Amino acid sequence: MKKMLSVAGAALLTALAAVFAFGQPAHAAAGFSVSNGRLYDANGTEFVMRGVNHAHTWYPQQTSSFANIKALGANTVRVVLGSGDRWTKNSAADVANVISLCKANRLICVLEVHDTTGYGEDGAATTLARATDYWLSIADVLKGQEKYVIVNIGNEPFGNQGYSAWTTDTSNAIKRLRAGGLTHTIMVDGPNWGQDWSFTMRDNAGTVFNADPQRNTVFSIHMYGVFDTAAEISDYLGRFRSAGLPIVVGEFGFNHSDGNPDEDAIMSYSQANGIGYLGWSWSGNGGGVEYLDMTTGFNPAQLTSWGQRIFNGANGIAATAREASVFAGSSPSPTTSPTPTTSPSPTTSPSPTTPPTTTPPPAGGCTATYTVVNSWQGGFQGEVKVTAGSAAITGWTTKWTFTNGQAVSQSWNATVSNSGSAYTARNVDYNGRLGAGASTSFGFIASWNGTNAVPAVTCAAS
Structure with missing residues (x-):
C-alpha cells in the first residue's frame, strides 16, 4: 500500500501541451x-x-x-x-x-x-x-x-x-x-x-x-x-x-x-x-x-x-468485466480454485490431454465431469465440475476410484476424503446449493507415476 499523502492546496488544471494522434502500432509479439x-x-x-x-x-x-x-x-x-x-x-x-x-x-x-x-x-x-x-x-x-x-x-x-x-x-x-x-x-x-x-x-x-x-x-x-x-x-x-x-x-x-x-x-x-x-x-x-x-x-x-x-x-x-478473448477455447480452468504455491506447476496451462468423463444424472440429480487441467512430471491438477440436473439441489457428493495409484495431496472448494484409491468429495458451505442446470467446480493437486487414467465419477444430489 502507499504512504498517506497530504496534498496541500489545489493544483491548477492546465491544458495538455499537445494532442497526439497515434496509429496502429506493430503487434507486440502476438501479445497485447x-x-x-x-x-x-x-x-x-x-x-x-x-x-x-x-x-x-x-x-x-x-x-x-x-x-x-x-x-x-x-x-x-x-x-x-x-x-x-x-x-x-x-x-x-x-x-x-x-x-x-x-x-x-x-x-x-x-x-x-x-x-x-x-x-x-x-x-x-x-x-x-x-x-x-x-x-x-x-x-x-x-x-x-x-x-x-x-x-x-x-x-x-x-x-x-x-x-x-x-x-x-x-x-x-x-x-x-x-x-x-x-x-x-x-x-x-x-x-x-x-x-x-x-x-x-x-x-x-x-x-x-x-x-x-x-x-x-x-x-x-x-x-x-x-x-x-x-x-x-x-x-x-x-x-x-x-x-x-x-x-x-x-x-x-x-x-x-x-x-x-x-x-x-x-x-x-x-x-x-x-x-x-x-x-x-x-x-x-x-x-x-x-x-x-x-x-x-x-x-x-x-x-x-x-x-x-x-x-x-x-x-x-x-x-x-469481459474475459480476455485469448482464453476462448482454452481448457476449463478453476474459476473458484487455486493452484497452491507448493505444486510444481509449469508456466503454461495446456489443454487436457485426456477427454473428460461424465456420468448422466437421474432426474433432479447431478453430473460430475473430471478433467486433468494441468500436468507435470509426477503431479497434476485435476478439476471436477458438478452440474445440477433438471431440478435445484441443496448439496452434492461425488465419488471416484483411481486405478493407477494417483493420490490427492491438496484440494479446494470441496471436502475430499479417501479410503485407499476410492475418493469422496462433498460440497462446502458456499457451493452446495445449485439451481437447475447450474454448475460449480472443485479442484485438487495429486501425484501420478507412469499412467494417469481419467476415472469415472458419480454424483449424488441432496
Whole structure:
C-alpha cells in the first residue's frame, strides 16, 4: 500500500501541451497492443481491465486469492511484487508460478514492482532504474507470456519531491526494457504517490509514449483523495481519451486518509468510456487503511462493504468485466480454485490431454465431469465440475476410484476424503446449493507415476 499523502492546496488544471494522434502500432509479439488509446489483446479484441490489486509479495501463501478473485467476476489482477530493494525479492520461479495461477484462472496478470513507491520522498524507496534491473533479471519467465502479462514497471515511482525526473526516468526505463527483449505492453504509474496532482504524467504522456519504440505503453493513474469530485475524474481521464493515449485507473478506493475519492464517478466514467480500473485491494491492508480490504482475512465469502461495492455494485466488476478473448477455447480452468504455491506447476496451462468423463444424472440429480487441467512430471491438477440436473439441489457428493495409484495431496472448494484409491468429495458451505442446470467446480493437486487414467465419477444430489 502507499504512504498517506497530504496534498496541500489545489493544483491548477492546465491544458495538455499537445494532442497526439497515434496509429496502429506493430503487434507486440502476438501479445497485447495499443492503438488510438485503446488496449487490444493478441486476437485484436479490445480489452478493458476490470479487477483488483493483490498483495502477493507480502502474502505469498494466499494463492487461493487468484481463483477467488476470478470467481467474483474479475478479468485482471494486478500483482504486487518485490524487487529486493525494499521488500523481499520475488524469485523468477515465484513469478512463473504467479503467471501460471493467472492463466489457470483465466486472468490477465499485471505485474508491478512495489519497491519504487514514493521515491524521492520515502527514503526506503528505490528507483525506476532498479525496478528495470529486476524485470530484466527475470526476463526469461516473462518472454513468451505476452498474451497474458502486462509489465507495470514500478508502483507510484515518485512521491511529492523530485518528480520532475518522472518523464526522463520513465522513458529510459521503457527503452531499456525494449532493448532487453521485452515486447509486452508496459504500464507506467504517475508520480505524486500515483495521483499525479502536478499533472506531470498527464502533460508528458505523449513524450513517454513516443519514447517506446513499439508504441505499446499504457498509463496508470491512482485515484484517492485528489480525485474527490466527478469533474476532476472526468477531466483527467477525458484528456487522455482526447489525446488518443491509453489510460487505466490502476488503483482506487472508496475512502482514504487524504480525502474521500468519488468511487461512483470513477466506475461510471470508466464504464461509459471503455477505461479499465483495478481497485485496491483484495485483503491484507495495514497501517491504518484496513478499511480498503475487499475481503475479511482473504475470505471471498466475507466481502466488506468496499468489496460488495466494487464487485457487485453499479458499474462493478461482476456486471461489466469481459474475459480476455485469448482464453476462448482454452481448457476449463478453476474459476473458484487455486493452484497452491507448493505444486510444481509449469508456466503454461495446456489443454487436457485426456477427454473428460461424465456420468448422466437421474432426474433432479447431478453430473460430475473430471478433467486433468494441468500436468507435470509426477503431479497434476485435476478439476471436477458438478452440474445440477433438471431440478435445484441443496448439496452434492461425488465419488471416484483411481486405478493407477494417483493420490490427492491438496484440494479446494470441496471436502475430499479417501479410503485407499476410492475418493469422496462433498460440497462446502458456499457451493452446495445449485439451481437447475447450474454448475460449480472443485479442484485438487495429486501425484501420478507412469499412467494417469481419467476415472469415472458419480454424483449424488441432496
